[in-house]
Amino acid sequence: MDWFPYFLQQLINGLTLGSVYGLIAIGYTMVYGIIGMVNFAHGDIYMIGAFHAMIMLLVCGALGITWVPAILMLMLIVSMVLTAAYGWTVERIAYRPLRGSNRLAPLISAIGMSILLENYVQLVQGPRPKPIPPLIRDQIHIMGGDNGSFLVQITYMQIVIIVVTIVLMGAFAFAISTTSLGRQQRACEQDMKMASLLGVNVDRTISLTFVMGAALAAVAGMMVTLYYGNNDFFMGFVAGIKAFTAAVLGGIGSLPGAMLGGVLIGLIEAFWSAYFSAEYKDVAAFSILVLVLIFRPTGLLGRPEVEKV
Amino acid sequence: MTDAVMPAGTAARKPSVYTEALKEAVVTAVLVFLLSIYMVGMQTQANQGQELSFVTQFRDVFWACVLVPAGRFLVALDRQGMPRPALFGGAAGFLYLFGIGALGLAGSLAYDNLPHPFDEPMVNIIFGLGGVYIFGVAYNGVRNRRHGALNVDEREVREERRANWARRMSGILGPFLVGIAVVLPVIVWVSPYNAATRQVVETLTLILTYVMLGWGLNIVVGLAGLLDLGYVAFYAVGAYTYAKLATELGFNFWECLPLAGCLSASFGIMLGFPVLRLRGDYLAIVTLGFGEMIRIVLINWQAFTGGPNGIGSIPKIDFFGLPFERFAPAGKTTFAQFFHIDFSTIHRVMFLYYVILILALVTNLVTIRLRRLPIGRAWEALREDETACRALGINPTNTKLTAFAMGAMFAGFAGSFFASRQGFVSPESFVFIESAQILAIVVLGGMGSQVGVALAAVLLVGMPEVMRELSLYRMLFYGMCMVLIMLLRPRGLLAHREPTIQLRKRGYSA
Numbered sequence: 001m002d003w004f005p006y007f008l009q010q011l012i013n014g015l016t017l018g019s020v021y022g023l024i025a026i027g028y029t030m031v032y033g034i035i036g037m038v039n040f041a042h043g044d045i046y047m048i049g050a051f052h053a054m055i056m057l058l059v060c061g062a063l064g065i066t067w068v069p070a071i072l073m074l075m076l077i078v079s080m081v082l083t084a085a086y087g088w089t090v091e092r093i094a095y096r097p098l099r100g101s102n103r104l105a106p107l108i109s110a111i112g113m114s115i116l117l118e119n120y121v122q123l124v125q126g127p128r129p130k131p132i133p134p135l136i137r138d139q140i141h142i143m144g145g146d147n148g149s150f151l152v153q154i155t156y157m158q159i160v161i162i163v164v165t166i167v168l169m170g171a172f173a174f175a176i177s178t179t180s181l182g183r184q185q186r187a188c189e190q191d192m193k194m195a196s197l198l199g200v201n202v203d204r205t206i207s208l209t210f211v212m213g214a215a216l217a218a219v220a221g222m223m224v225t226l227y228y229g230n231n232d233f234f235m236g237f238v239a240g241i242k243a244f245t246a247a248v249l250g251g252i253g254s255l256p257g258a259m260l261g262g263v264l265i266g267l268i269e270a271f272w273s274a275y276f277s278a279e280y281k282d283v284a285a286f287s288i289l290v291l292v293l294i295f296r297p298t299g300l301l302g303r304p305e306v307e308k309v
Numbered sequence: 310m311t312d313a314v315m316p317a318g319t320a321a322r323k324p325s326v327y328t329e330a331l332k333e334a335v336v337t338a339v340l341v342f343l344l345s346i347y348m349v350g351m352q353t354q355a356n357q358g359q360e361l362s363f364v365t366q367f368r369d370v371f372w373a374c375v376l377v378p379a380g381r382f383l384v385a386l387d388r389q390g391m392p393r394p395a396l397f398g399g400a401a402g403f404l405y406l407f408g409i410g411a412l413g414l415a416g417s418l419a420y421d422n423l424p425h426p427f428d429e430p431m432v433n434i435i436f437g438l439g440g441v442y443i444f445g446v447a448y449n450g451v452r453n454r455r456h457g458a459l460n461v462d463e464r465e466v467r468e469e470r471r472a473n474w475a476r477r478m479s480g481i482l483g484p485f486l487v488g489i490a491v492v493l494p495v496i497v498w499v500s501p502y503n504a505a506t507r508q509v510v511e512t513l514t515l516i517l518t519y520v521m522l523g524w525g526l527n528i529v530v531g532l533a534g535l536l537d538l539g540y541v542a543f544y545a546v547g548a549y550t551y552a553k554l555a556t557e558l559g560f561n562f563w564e565c566l567p568l569a570g571c572l573s574a575s576f577g578i579m580l581g582f583p584v585l586r587l588r589g590d591y592l593a594i595v596t597l598g599f600g601e602m603i604r605i606v607l608i609n610w611q612a613f614t615g616g617p618n619g620i621g622s623i624p625k626i627d628f629f630g631l632p633f634e635r636f637a638p639a640g641k642t643t644f645a646q647f648f649h650i651d652f653s654t655i656h657r658v659m660f661l662y663y664v665i666l667i668l669a670l671v672t673n674l675v676t677i678r679l680r681r682l683p684i685g686r687a688w689e690a691l692r693e694d695e696t697a698c699r700a701l702g703i704n705p706t707n708t709k710l711t712a713f714a715m716g717a718m719f720a721g722f723a724g725s726f727f728a729s730r731q732g733f734v735s736p737e738s739f740v741f742i743e744s745a746q747i748l749a750i751v752v753l754g755g756m757g758s759q760v761g762v763a764l765a766a767v768l769l770v771g772m773p774e775v776m777r778e779l780s781l782y783r784m785l786f787y788g789m790c791m792v793l794i795m796l797l798r799p800r801g802l803l804a805h806r807e808p809t810i811q812l813r814k815r816g817y818s819a
Contacts (some may be wrong), residue, residue, distance in 0.1 A: 018414065056361050078347075085343040092794050101799035104536070109751045111745045112791025119785040124349050129358045133584045219405070237741070243598065248594050279609040286598035293591055294583050 005143055005150040010274045015156045016227070018266020019165035023220035024243035025250070025258035026172070027087075027213025033189045034255035035099065040110035041090055042217060043240015045119040047233065048086050049218030051125060052079035053225045054132055068135060072160070077221050080215040087214025088207055090117075095210075096203065099254075114236075122231040130228040136160065158257070161223045166205050168219060169259055176255065185209060189253075242269075242282075245289050251302020260300060263289075327783045330385035338378040344371045372426035376402075376436055380443050387447045390454075395447035403440030408409055410434030431782050443792040479760040486763060487670065490517070494662055498655070507658055512774050513660045514730065518723055518771045521669040523750040523762040525719030530748065531756035532685065533712035535585070536593040536691030539600025540747050542580075543573040543717040545607065545739035549726025552620040552734045553613075562729050563628045566722060573721025574714040585706050600744055607736040619735025626661060633657035661730050668726060672719050673759055679715070688712050747768075753794055755801025764802055 024046050031039045056075045065071055094113045098106045100260050139155040176182035184205045187195040196202045224239075225231055242265055250261025273282040292300065350370040351363040368732045380402070387395040387512040407425070413420035413430025420430065425434050435671070497503065522544065529537045550569040554560040560568070569726030584595045607614045612618065627633060631644040635652045647651040685709045691698050695705055728734050750769055772790065776783045 051353075054346050054361075055351050055353060058353065058361060059351070062363075063726050082343055083345055085340060088346060089340065094796070098797050098799055104752050104756070105795050105799040107536075108749055109792050109795040111749065112788045112795065115742070115745075115784055115786070116788030116792065119781075119788060121348070121787065123781055125353055128355060130353055130361055131355055132361060241601065241741075244594060245598060248591060277609075280605065283602045286595075286602050288377075289598060290583060290595055293587055294596065297587050297591065303545065 005152045006274070008142070009150070009152045010270045012152075012154050012158060014267035014270030015250050015263065016161050016266070017270060018263035020220045020224055020227075021239070021243050021246045021265050022259040022262025023165060023216045024239060025262045026245040026255060027217050028244050028247040029255060029258040030185075030209050030213050030251050031249070032064045032247070034185065034206060035095075035106075035192075036103070037095070037106045038110065038244065039095075039210075039213075040107065040240070041094075041113040041117055042213065043236035043238075043243065044088070044114050044121075045083060045087055045236070046217035046221045046239055046243075047216045047231075047236030048117065048121065049079050049083040049214070049221030050225045050231045050235065051121060052082045052218065053219075053222035054130060054231050057132065057135065057225070057303055059089070067286075071135065075222050075226075076164075076219065079218045083218035083221070084211045087210040087217075091207055091210040096206075100139075111274065114240075116237070118233050125233065127233065129230050129232040131224055132231065134229055135226055143193065157223075157227050161227060168216065172216070174256065178203075180203070181208060238282075242285065245285060249289050249292055249300030254299070254301045254303070257299055257301035326389045326391060326739075329389060330382050331406040331795070333385045334378040334382040337381040338374050341374050341377045342370070344503070345373050345603035349373065350578065360460060367428055369432070369481050374437070376426065380439055383443050383447055387450050392451045392454075393445040393761045395443050397441045398453070399442070399444030399447060401440070403437045403444065406433045406437030406440065408437075410437055427661065430492055434549070435782075468751065475755070475758070475761075480756060482764075483760045486760065490666055498659075506655055510655075510658050510662050513667055514658070514795055516657045516767055516770045517662070517665045517726060517775070518671050518730075519747065520752060520763050520766040521665065521672050521723045521726075522720060522747045523754065523766050524669065524676060524759060525716050525723065526747050527759070527762055528679070528688075528710055530751050531715035531758075532680065532692065533688040533709055533760075535709055535712065537596045537713075537716070538593045538741075538744055538748065539598070539603075540716070540720055541571060541739045541744040542575060542596075542600040542603040544724040544727070544743070545722035545736075546573045546576050546604055546717075546732045547721030548728040548738070549607070549614060549620070549724075550721070551725035551728040552623050554623045556620060556622070559624075561624070561630075562725075563629075565729075567724050569725035570721040574718040577714040577717025578710060581710045582706075585709040585713065597741070597744075599740060600739075604736050604739055607739070615735075617732060619737070623732045623734070625657065626664070628656075628660055633660070662727075665726055665730075668722055672722075675715075675761065684708065684711055717792075749811065753791075753801055757803065759803050765815055768802075 007093035024042065027042045027045070031037065031042070047287070053075045056078045057071065060071045060074060065074070077083060081255050090113055095106050095107045098109055134157075136156045139153045142152040142154060144150045176185065184195070184200045185208075187198070187200055188202055188205050191204055195205075209253050212293075220239075224235075243262065246265040247258045248261070249264060250257030250259070252258075267287055269281045272278075272281045296302075350365060352359055352369050353363045353364055355361050379398075383395040383398045386392075409420065409423055409425050410430045410433035413433065424750050425433055426436070445804070490513075494506070494513065497509050498506050515659045520541070526540050528539065529535050529540070547569040550572045551562075554565045554568060556563075580596070580599050584592055587595065602689045608617050610616070625633065628644045630641075631647050632638060632641060633654075633656050634641070635645075637646060643652070644656055660786065679733035687698070687703050688711075690701075691703065691705055691708055698705060700707075727738070731738075746769060749764055750765045753769065754763070769787075769791075773783050773787055776786060786798070
C-alpha cells in the first residue's frame with residue numbers, strides 16, 4: 001500500500017481543480033443548451049469574477065473586517081452580483097442582436113468580446129499578475145508524514161472549494177428542476193418558438209441563463225483567487241478552454257455532464273502531472289477528450305442528437 | 310403597445326415619454342455602476358514587496374455613470390418618436406469628447422484647461438465614439454420613419470439586391486485588387502515617399518500572408534462548412550518543417566515549400582480522420598485542442614523544436630540561387646551583382662512580397678477551380694445538407710477530409726513562407742489568437758467570398774498596424790470592431806453564400 005498516500009493526495013488535488021472547472025463548465029453547457037452557441041467570452045467572465053473577488057478582499061482589508069467567514073460571504077456575494085452584471089451586459093450587447101443569424105456570427109462576436117474584455121481588464125487593472133495574500137492557511141493532516149512516508153493533507157481551502165461547489169450544484173440542480181425559471185429554461189431549450197408562443201419570455205430566460213452562468217463562474221474565480229493567489233487578465237483563456245473541454249466531455253447541454261466532465265478533467269490533470277509530466281497535462285486532457293468523442297460522439301452523459309431532415 | 314389595444318382607462322395613466330426614457334436611463338446607470346465600481350473604481354497595484362493595494366478612481370466611475378445613461382436617455386427618446394435630441398446630443402457629445410481627446414493625445418495644453426470627464430485622452434475619445442452611435446441610431450430611425458419601415462418581403466428583396474450587388478462588386482473588385490497588389494510596392498518605391506517603402510511593403514506582405522491563410526481556411530469553413538478553431542497548428546507545422554529542413558539539411562525555400570505543404574496536409578488527415586465524423590461544434594473544440602497541443606509540444610520538446618526559444622538563424626530566401634547579400638558568399642554571385650545593380654536590402658523585401666502574392670493567388674486560383682470540380686460541389690453540398698449527401702452516395706468523411714487536407718496544405722505553404730521571412734520561429738507565433746484572427750477574417754469577409762476575405766484581411770491586419778501608436782488601446786479597438794462588424798453585417802462584408810450551381814426555377818410549381 002505504498003502507492004496509496006500519494007494517490008490519495010492527487011485525488012484531493014484533482015477534485016479541487018475539477019470543482020473549479022465544473023463550475024465554469026456549467027456556464028458553457030447552459031448557454032449551449034439553450035441557444036446553441038459557444039460563449040467564448042465565458043472564460044473571461046470567470047477572470048472578471050476572480051478580479052472582483054480579489055478587490056473585495058482588499059476592500060475588506062481596508063474596512064478592517066477580519067472575521068474570515070464574513071470575508072468569504074462578502075467576496076462570494078459581491079463577486080457573484082457584479083460578475084452577473086457583466087454576463088448580462090455581454091449577452092445584451094454582443095449576442096442578443098445576433099439571435100437568429102447564422103451559426104458563426106455569434107461565435108465571432110464572442111471571440112471579439114473575449115478580446116475586448118481581456119484588454120479592458122488589462123487597461124483598467126494593469127497587465128502585471130496580482131499576488132494575493134492567502135486568507136485561509138491551515139490544513140488537516142490525514143495520514144503519513146512520519147518516518148519517511150508520504151504526507152497526505154487537505155487544506156481548509158480545498159475543503160471550502162469542494163463544499164461550496166457541492167452546495168451550489170445542489171441548489172442549482174434544485175432550481176433547474178423545480179422553480180418556474182428552471183421550467184422556462186428547459187422549455188426554451190426544447191423549443192424556443194413554442195415556448196414563446198406559450199407565454200415564456202424567451203429573452204428574459206436567456207438573459208437569466210447568462211446571469212446564472214456568470215455568477216457560477218464568479219464563484220469559481222473567487223475560489224481560484226484564494227487557492228492559487230495569482231490573478232492576471234489572461235487567466236480566463238486557458239481555464240475557459242479546459243472548462244469547455246469539460247462541458248464537451250460530459251456531453252454539452254447536460255448539467256450533470258458538465259460537472260462530471262469538470263471533475264474528470266481536473267483528475268486527469270492532477271494524475272498526469274503527478275505520474276507522468278506536468279508539461280504535457282493539457283495534451284493528456286485533450287487526448288482523452290478526442291478518445292471519448294470517437295467512441296461516444298455525444299459525450300459521456302449527452303443525449304444523442306436526433307437528426308432532422 | 311399601441312393605444313388601440315389598450316382599454317380606454319389606461320390611456321390616461323400612460324406615462325409620459327420623458328418618464329419612460331428616464332426610467333431606462335436610471336436602470337442603465339445602476340448597471341454601469343455595477344460594472345465599473347470595482348473594476349474601474351478600484352485599481353489594484355502590487356508594490357515592490359509584492360503586497361497588493363488599491364487606489365480609488367471614483368471620478369471615472371462617476372462620469373461613466375453620467376454619460377452612458379445620458380446616451381441611453383437620448384436613444385430611448387428617439388425610440389419614442391423624438392429623434393431630435395438624440396441627433397443633436399449625439400453629434401455634440403461626439404464633437405466635444407472626440408475633440409478634447411484628440412487635443413489631449415496631441416499633448417496640447419488646452420486639454421488641461423478645458424473640462425474633460427476622464428483623465429486619459431483615449432477614454433474621452435471612446436466615449437465620444439459612443440456619440441456617433443447615438444447619432445447613427447437616430448439618423449437611421451428618421452430615415453426609416455420617412456420612408457416607412459420595411460416589411461418582411463421588402464427586406465428580403467433588399468437582401469437579395471444586396472447579395473447581387475456583392476457578387477457584382479466581387480467580380481469588379483477582384484481583378485482591381487490584384488492589379489493594385491501588383492503595382493502598389495512599385496508605386497511606393499518610385500514615389501517621393503520611398504523612405505517608407507520597407508515599412509509599407511512589409512505590412513503588405515503581412516496582410517497578404519493573412520489573405521492566403523484566410524483563403525486556405527475558407528476552403529474548410531466557407532466551402533465545406535467545417536468549423537476549424539485550430540488552423541494555426543498547420544501553419545506551425547509548415548513553419549517548423551521549413552525551419553528544420555533548412556537549418557539541418559540545407560534545403561532551400563523552393564525545395565521546402567512542397568514538403569511543408571505535404572507534411573501539413575498529412576497532419577490534417579491524421580487529425581481529421583478520427584474527428585471529422587463529429588458534429589460541427591465538437592469539431593471546433595477538438596481542432597482548438599489540437600492547436601493548443603501542437604503549441605505545447607513545440608514548447609516542451611526541447612531537443613527537436615528548441616523549446617520556447619524556437620529555432621533561429623533560418624537561411625534567408627534567395628532569388629533562385631542568387632542570394633540577397635551585400636557580399637557574395639564563396640562561389641556564388643549575389644542578386645545585385647548578377648543584375649548589375651546596386652545592393653539594397655529592399656530587394657529581398659520586394660521579392661518576398663511578390664512570392665507571397667503569387668502563393669496567395671495560386672491559393673485563390675486553386676480554390677476557384679476546385680469549386681467547379683465534383684469535389685468542390687460535394688463540399689458545398691455537404692455544407693448545406695449532410696443527410697441528403699449521404700443519400701446521394703457522397704462519402705461525407707472522405708469529402709470533409711479532402712477539404713481539411715487542402716486547407717492544411719495551404720497553411721503549410723504560408724507557414725513555410727513565414728519561417729523564411731522571419732528567419733526565426735518560436736511557439737509564440739502560433740497562439741490561439743492567430744487562429745481566431747484567421748477565422749474572423751473568413752467570417753467577416755462573408756464565408757465563401759474570396760474578395761470579401763481579402764478585404765477583411767486588409768481591414769483586420771492593416772488596422773492594428775495603422776493603430777500601432779495607440780499601443781494599449783489597439784487590441785481593445787480590435788475586439789470592439791469584431792463585435793461591431795458582426796452586429797452591423799452578421800453575414801459578412803461581402804456575403805453571398807448561395808451554391809455556385811443551382812437548378813433553375815421552373816415557374817411556381819417547382
